Amino acid sequence: MKFYGYPRPDGKVGARNYVALIPSVGCVNALVSHIEHMVRGTVAIRHDQGCLHPIADTEQVTRTLINLGKNPNVAGALVISLGCEMVVGEQVYEGIKASGKPVDMVRVHELGGMFETINKGAKIAANMVFETSGIQREEFGMDKLVFGTKCGSSDTTSGLSSNLVTGEVCRLMTNNGGIFIQGEICDIMGGEYALKNLSVDEEEGEKIVDAVRDLYERGMAVGADVRGSQMTAGNVAGGLTTLVEKALGANAKGDNVSIQGFLNYAEIPTGPPGRYIMAFPGHGFENLTGSAAGGAIVHLFTTGRGAPNGNPIMPAIKICGNAKTNVSMRDHIDVDVASIIDETETIEQAGQRFYEYAVSVANGKLTRAEILNFDSGMEILIKGPVM
Amino acid sequence: MAKYAKLIDDKDNVATAVADCAAGDELTVRFKGKETTYACNHDMPFGHKIAIVAINKGQKIMKYGEAIGSASQDIKKGDWVHTHNVKDDYKVLDKQGNPLPGQED
Numbered sequence: 001m002k003f004y005g006y007p008r009p010d011g012k013v014g015a016r017n018y019v020a021l022i023p024s025v026g027c028v029n030a031l032v033s034h035i036e037h038m039v040r041g042t043v044a045i046r047h048d049q050g051c052l053h054p055i056a057d058t059e060q061v062t063r064t065l066i067n068l069g070k071n072p073n074v075a076g077a078l079v080i081s082l083g084c085e086m087v088v089g090e091q092v093y094e095g096i097k098a099s100g101k102p103v104d105m106v107r108v109h110e111l112g113g114m115f116e117t118i119n120k121g122a123k124i125a126a127n128m129v130f131e132t133s134g135i136q137r138e139e140f141g142m143d144k145l146v147f148g149t150k151c152g153s154s155d156t157t158s159g160l161s162s163n164l165v166t167g168e169v170c171r172l173m174t175n176n177g178g179i180f181i182q183g184e185i186c187d188i189m190g191g192e193y194a195l196k197n198l199s200v201d202e203e204e205g206e207k208i209v210d211a212v213r214d215l216y217e218r219g220m221a222v223g224a225d226v227r228g229s230q231m232t233a234g235n236v237a238g239g240l241t242t243l244v245e246k247a248l249g250a251n252a253k254g255d256n257v258s259i260q261g262f263l264n265y266a267e268i269p270t271g272p273p274g275r276y277i278m279a280f281p282g283h284g285f286e287n288l289t290g291s292a293a294g295g296a297i298v299h300l301f302t303t304g305r306g307a308p309n310g311n312p313i314m315p316a317i318k319i320c321g322n323a324k325t326n327v328s329m330r331d332h333i334d335v336d337v338a339s340i341i342d343e344t345e346t347i348e349q350a351g352q353r354f355y356e357y358a359v360s361v362a363n364g365k366l367t368r369a370e371i372l373n374f375d376s377g378m379e380i381l382i383k384g385p386v387m
Numbered sequence: 388m389a390k391y392a393k394l395i396d397d398k399d400n401v402a403t404a405v406a407d408c409a410a411g412d413e414l415t416v417r418f419k420g421k422e423t424t425y426a427c428n429h430d431m432p433f434g435h436k437i438a439i440v441a442i443n444k445g446q447k448i449m450k451y452g453e454a455i456g457s458a459s460q461d462i463k464k465g466d467w468v469h470t471h472n473v474k475d476d477y478k479v480l481d482k483q484g485n486p487l488p489g490q491e492d
Binding site: 155156157160164189190191194206212213216217220225227236238239240241242243244245248249251252341343 | 403434435436450451473481
């Protein structure tokens with residue numbers, strides 16, 4: 001098993017080779033879509049944020065856009081600004097430029113509307129694809145791999161099969177020097193102390209517990225005890241008895257691998273390689289965006305009932321241990337681990353198989369979500385009120 | 388056809404059935420090269436838990452090697468273990484270990 005990826009100027013290695021079209025505000029999404037359709041090799045990172053947030057959210061959106069541009073799957077980036085938004089296009093441009101990749105910017109108010117902006121922006125994007133599409137894959141060590149993970153449309157099989165198999169991948173890939181990013185604060189709720197106990201640094205571990213407290217308090221601010229909404233009637237009918245049980249099943253995606261640190265939403269880990277916990281939510285769109293902005297080049301997405309979504313710049317592999325779903329949702333499932341439920345394969349065997357599969361995706365094999373174009377939607381997490 | 392239950396950790400006192408079970412069914416657990424069989428005391432759907440040892444009222448229910456709640460009544464070996472005999476002890480705690488306001492038992 002070898003990893004062949006796209007070398008980047010900052011020393012990171014990509015699994016894909018896109019020119020990203022990054023709107024600094026959702027108001028220009030239509031224009032970004034037009035350029036994407038005109039220029040092969042571009043990928044639009046459409047989102048609905050960028051304006052009328054509290055400052056903390058403007059900073060979070062800015063960081064997210066910069067770090068999406070820095071994602072190793074991105075070869076170059078074109079920032080598309082409107083001109084009156086709170087997110088400052090130049091900041092996004094400069095932030096991505098620091099990675100050494102080609103980056104450019106166009107501004108709709110300066111150029112005078114859609115057609116002029118497309119005229120300039122599409123030419124820039126086309127030239128950027130022309131230059132970057134010649135970058136060749138090279139052989140790299142397994143220590144260059146960065147995987148994210150989440151569980152979605154989960155059922156009883158998730159905590160008994162796909163999550164445990166993903167946990168084995170976490171163990172294998174971090175042993176080889178890779179980075180593994182996990183999160184979903186809603187799913188950690190109930191298992192936060194188990195994760196704190198796995199943290200190499202107590203302060204970092206306490207930040208995981210703080211993130212759960214923050215989620216609880218934000219729920220209470222709108223009159224909801226999120227412990228209740230996190231434990232659904234379907235969960236109970238499926239056999240989950242307590243929130244802690246649900247959380248431990250979700251946490252199992254990282255096995256009992258030590259945790260190197262806590263990451264804010266869309267933050268790139270700068271500490272030693274290994275397992276990290278990011279403050280991304282469970283909701284798929286914001287979740288995958290946070291993982292991609294953190295630098296994940298492939299996402300390991302466990303499912304029980306069949307979640308179809310991917311992300312524009314980061315392939316998401318669907319792994320499922322429910323034999324019925326593996327038939328009914330076959331269009332969307334990449335890896336079948338019903339063998340764990342059937343007792344025909346061990347967690348260790350399936351973990352090795354899934355690790356090799358994930359590397360093959362990093363090497364260029366397309367995921368179901370990519371093949372079906374089921375990966376164009378994304379969103380950026382904001383925490384405060386929309387003004 | 389044999390019916391199986393999943394045991395995840397040495398410390399666990401429950402296993403999770405991966406078949407629909409009726410009272411009297413035998414559930415086989417394969418764990419670390421050893422096979423053990425448990426008789427179900429109750430009807431129990433796929434994904435639900437069976438006690439693999441007797442658990443006294445107040446004792447912790449262990450799964451994934453961690454306490455997931457505590458027994459709200461005495462539980463016999465082979466019993467179905469779910470919300471009817473398990474108390475969810477979880478609360479969000481402040482830094483001093485006290486429950487944050489707004490959480491009922």
